[in-house]
Amino acid sequence: MKGxxxxxxxxxxxxxxxxxxxxxxxxFYKNHxxxxxxxxxxxxxxxxxxxxxxxxxxxxxxxKRFIHLFYELGFMFEGMTEEMASTELxxxxxxxxxxxxxxxxxxxxxxxxxxxxxPHFHDYEKxxxxxxxxxxxxxxxxxxxxxxxxxxxxxxxxxxxxxAALWREPKNRGAYASxxxxxxxxxxxxxxxxxxxxxxxxxxLVTRPIKGTLKRKxxxxxxxxxxxxxxxxxxxxxxxxxxxxxxxxxxxSRIDLPRSVVRKKKAPLLVPGLIxxxxxxxVELRAHVTLKNILQKIYPGGSITGAPKKRVMMILKxxxxxxxxxxxxxxxxxxxxxxxxxxxxRASVIDFKNLTLSYQAGGGITLLSxxxxxxxxxxxxxxxxxxxxxx
Numbered sequence: 001m002k003g004x005x006x007x008x009x010x011x012x013x014x015x016x017x018x019x020x021x022x023x024x025x026x027x028f029y030k031n032h033x034x035x036x037x038x039x040x041x042x043x044x045x046x047x048x049x050x051x052x053x054x055x056x057x058x059x060x061x062x063x064k065r066f067i068h069l070f071y072e073l074g075f076m077f078e079g080m081t082e083e084m085a086s087t088e089l090x091x092x093x094x095x096x097x098x099x100x101x102x103x104x105x106x107x108x109x110x111x112x113x114x115x116x117x118x119p120h121f122h123d124y125e126k127x128x129x130x131x132x133x134x135x136x137x138x139x140x141x142x143x144x145x146x147x148x149x150x151x152x153x154x155x156x157x158x159x160x161x162x163x164a165a166l167w168r169e170p171k172n173r174g175a176y177a178s179x180x181x182x183x184x185x186x187x188x189x190x191x192x193x194x195x196x197x198x199x200x201x202x203x204x205l206v207t208r209p210i211k212g213t214l215k216r217k218x219x220x221x222x223x224x225x226x227x228x229x230x231x232x233x234x235x236x237x238x239x240x241x242x243x244x245x246x247x248x249x250x251x252x253s254r255i256d257l258p259r260s261v262v263r264k265k266k267a268p269l270l271v272p273g274l275i276x277x278x279x280x281x282x283v284e285l286r287a288h289v290t291l292k293n294i295l296q297k298i299y300p301g302g303s304i305t306g307a308p309k310k311r312v313m314m315i316l317k318x319x320x321x322x323x324x325x326x327x328x329x330x331x332x333x334x335x336x337x338x339x340x341x342x343x344x345x346r347a348s349v350i351d352f353k354n355l356t357l358s359y360q361a362g363g364g365i366t367l368l369s370x371x372x373x374x375x376x377x378x379x380x381x382x383x384x385x386x387x388x389x390x391x
Contacts (some may be wrong), residue, residue, distance in 0.1 A: 005183035008066050008094065009102065009163060010333065011173040016104065021097035027185070028091040030084050036092075036184045046076065046090055048371050053292040058202050062334035064099055068092040068189060069332065071324035074185055074300035088323055092189075094180070109157055109162035111389050113312055113357060119147030127319045128371045134315050135367050142243050143306035143315055146362025148322060149376055149386075152355055159188040162350055165389045166192055172272050176342030178215045178331045189326050191347035193387060194271045194317065195278075197301045197330045198294065201338035205283050205294065207252065209244045209303040210269060210345075211364055212237030212277040215380045219270070227275050228268050237277065237369035241266055244364070245279035247302040247309065252283040254297045259283070271346075273384045291332075291339070301343045304328040306364060323338070325349065327360040346385045359385060363382055 008019045025036035033044045033171040055062075075083040084090065124147060131143050153245050159181040174192040181188045196208040212234065214227050220264055245262065252260035264280035285294075305328075308310035326349050332341045348359040361372055361381040 006094070006176060007364075008096070008179065008180045009058050010178050011167065011170075011175075012101070014170055015101050017099055017139055018102035019066070019096040019099045022094055022335060023095070023097050024095040024183070025184075027089060029089060030081075030086045036182060038371060039184065046073075046084075049091065050292055052093075053295065054290045056288055057291050057294065057339060058203060058287045058289070060339065061335060062339075063336055064096040065093045065334045066092075066096075066178070066180065067332040068326065069295070069299065069330045070326055071300055071304075071328040073131065073329070074305075074313065076204070077296050077299055078309070080313070082300060083314075084211050085323075088349065089325065090355065092180070092182070102175070104164040104168060105160045108161045108168075109154075111153060111157060111161060111165050113151040113153055113386065113390055116150040116152055116356070118149045119375075119378065122157040124378075125371050128365065128369075128374065131315060131319055131365055132367075132369070133367070140312050140315060141169060141175065141307045142240060142364050142366050143312045144304050144364050145316070145374070146320060146324065146328070146360050149358070149359045149382055151357040153350075153357060155355060157352075159352075162188060162190055162231065162389065166190065166385075169388075174271065174346060176331070176340065178333070178342065180331075186351065186353040188350040188352070189347075190350060190384045191326075191331060191342060191390075192349060193304065193331075193342040193345050194269060194276070195343040195345055198298065198375045199340055200285075202295070203285055203287075205252065205255070205285055206263075206280060207248050207282075207298070207301075208278050208280050209241070209248055209301065210276045210278045211241035211244050211303060213363065213377050213380060214275050216270075216275050217271060220290075224268070224270065224275065231268075231275060231277055236366060238266070239366055239368060240364045241277055241279060243307055243366070244303050247307045248279075248298070251279050251298045252281055252303065255294055256285050256289050258285070271384060272388055274291075274380060279320070293307070299330065300328060301330070303364070304343055304345065304362075326359060346381070348385070361385075 176193040260283040267274040
């Protein structure tokens, strides 16, 4: 068992907040968990861990707790536990004792990435056409097709080097970003996510799905206005956003009796190198609602699956032929007054044992989609992250 260096860093206002001194850290699989502080493997059913989330969120006292939910855990919430392999990591649950404002490495090493593998257009086109057939047959309305990029990097790099590279500029920090380094696993889970699965505060739960993407060259106001007009005029992007907003409006309404409300039908969101559009949906929850209740109804996020969710997850499993893992999962962070949960897009897993960085990206496909345009959008989302790491 390696040492116990384990920490999480999140953007906090104009600074960074570091959590350390883990008092509990466990990695959960389908039929066991590993104690990340002792290395001991314990037989355990993943359903048992969910009981620890069955507490009323209105009165939560879970300060300094982080939960990384991996995409494949969503099969359990959709009643498809047979689709979860016993070797797949499903969740990491960490409770810390300490938190403090931290600074980045002043002189981080330059990161040089060497491409090992990337999505090939002909392979992507085949997946696209197979999925498109499902659309034309009426088996789904939208599916979120993704691809995997793999890189190697130099041996001397540390977790701090990657975090400093990604977040050296405050303007590059995602609103729902997080970085968790676990020495026992020799891995850094690094997300620069701009997307919210949900925020919960004082009885109100809000979600903000993102759909629609255009590449931008600058923060020039005239360019942004021009791109926003172009994005809002694009019928495919509008259909994509409204479909997923409707799916999430329904998901939120299923949590409790009150009906959800669309606060924003569409609004612009700027991230490094891109402009997106998003919707905002909210619902009022009663005092008895638990975190388990919420996740059972909305995880994984509809914006990274498609609609209808259960059927699309099966289609994607067949098309992609790989696990998404950390990507498209969620990082849930408990603070004194609220709970924030991301959707882990713009996210990578950095493996220091094998000196590899894995990054996945994708986008929603509808009947209005064009295969070349969708492939290009996937590369834009790749560039938005990798270009920051390797300027």
